[in-house]
Amino acid sequence: MRKITIGDAARQSGVKVPTIRYYESIGLLAAPSRSEGNQRSYEPADIRRLAFIRHARELGFEVGSIRTLLALQDDPDQSCASADAIAKARLIEVEQRIRSLMALKAELEIMVEGCGHGRVDQCRVIEVLADHGQCMHPHH
Amino acid sequence: MRKITIGDAARQSGVKVPTIRYYESIGLLAAPSRSEGNQRSYEPADIRRLAFIRHARELGFEVGSIRTLLALQDDPDQSCASADAIAKARLIEVEQRIRSLMALKAELEIMVEGCGHGRVDQCRVIEVLADHGQCMHPHH
DNA sequence: CTTGCACCTCTAGTCGCTAGAGCATGTAGG
DNA sequence: CCTACATGCTCTAGCGACTAGAGGTGCAAG
Structure with a gap:
């Protein structure tokens, strides 16, 4: 019970061993710390930290931001202004990404719908790619 | 007029020189082909190909898919079934990505709204990251 | 005691570029 | 013709966030 191996840590945190x-x-x-045989031995706190990292990565935070967030977590007396700023910046990124993906989706739909399932020279997929002027969505 | 340098190709296609x-x-x-002084000399067809690549990259197609799409374009007698399949697969990817980003957006909004702008130990941003159980959106 | 899995370190590869060093070439002005 | 200076060339290395593989050691069950 005492020693959490890296494999157990992986299973408990959802972060892969490597x-x-x-x-x-x-x-x-x-x-x-390491065992006699040089194997990593984790504490429950490490598992929590790994879960924190994993969740933040899933939310698309990059490692640099996570570093800051972890530093804040380690010092709970601090103002959470930085955490708030990081989360807000990420939110804006996500909103922009969603907008651009929606435009992209519309363009892909036109391509797919316009495919007559015939020969390539009548295919809208190729045509739209070849000539951006045919793209109606000015997302880029 | 005859010789398009790599710099001109970059300007005309929107793809950077390197x-x-x-x-x-x-x-x-x-x-x-190369000039006397070993400089690349492009044809209009190359510019069109670069524009095709650029557009496809902007739509998020990966290089492997673009290779297939270019091969199809080079042989217009072929059936466009592959092009259609590639575009459809990309559309599904994009739709999934949008869904997951929407869930993510909701979670980030909860975090940001819940931030009391006080100390870290009352901050919802850190809290939600630390304990995934508090995340209401089962996107992952 | 042996089997076999989990663990160890280290290096290299992934993707799609991007940056930089250290040269050669091409062009416009004086 | 000479000089600047932009642009071109090749080559290597770096980015982020892992992932894969080689080649070896530790450990628990049968």
Whole structure:
């Protein structure tokens, strides 16, 4: 019960084994203590930290931002203004990405609908790609 | 007028100079003829190909798919079934990505709204990240 | 005691570029 | 013709965030 191996840590946190080692190598996760046979031995706090990282990565935060968020978490007396700023910036990114993907979706739909399933020289997919003037959505 | 330099090709196609050389190196664009002084000299057809590539990249197609699409374009007698399949697959990807980004957006909004602008230990941003159980959107 | 999985380190590869070093070439003005 | 200076050339290395593989060690069950 005492010793959490890297495999258990992976199962409990949802972060893959090589990724855990990678996070250690870039200093996102502190190097844990080692067993007699040089195997990593994690504490419950490490698992929580890994879960935090994983969730943040799933939300699309980059490692630099996560580093800041973790530093804030480690010092709960601090103002959460930075955390708020990071989350807000990410929100704006996500909103922009959604908008651009919607435009893209519309363009792809036109392409797919316009495909007559015949020969390439009548195919709207190729045609739209070849001539951007035919693209009605000025997303780029 | 005859010789299009790589710089002109870049300006006309919207693909950056180093990127053009990169596309040549991976075989996406054929190596053009060279001037006396070993400088690349492009034809209008190359510019069209670069514009095609650029548009496809903007639509998020990966290089492997673009290779297939270009091969199809080069042989207009072929059935456009593959082009259709590639575009459809990309459309499904985009739709999934939009769905997941919408869930993500909702989660980020909760985080940002819940931030009391006080100390970190009351901040919902950090809290939600630390405990995925508090995340109401089962997007992952 | 042996089998076999989990763990270790280290290097290299992925994708689609981008940046930089250190040269050669092409062009416009004086 | 000479000089600047932009643009071109090749080559190597770096980015982010992992992922894969080689080649070796640790450990628990049968």
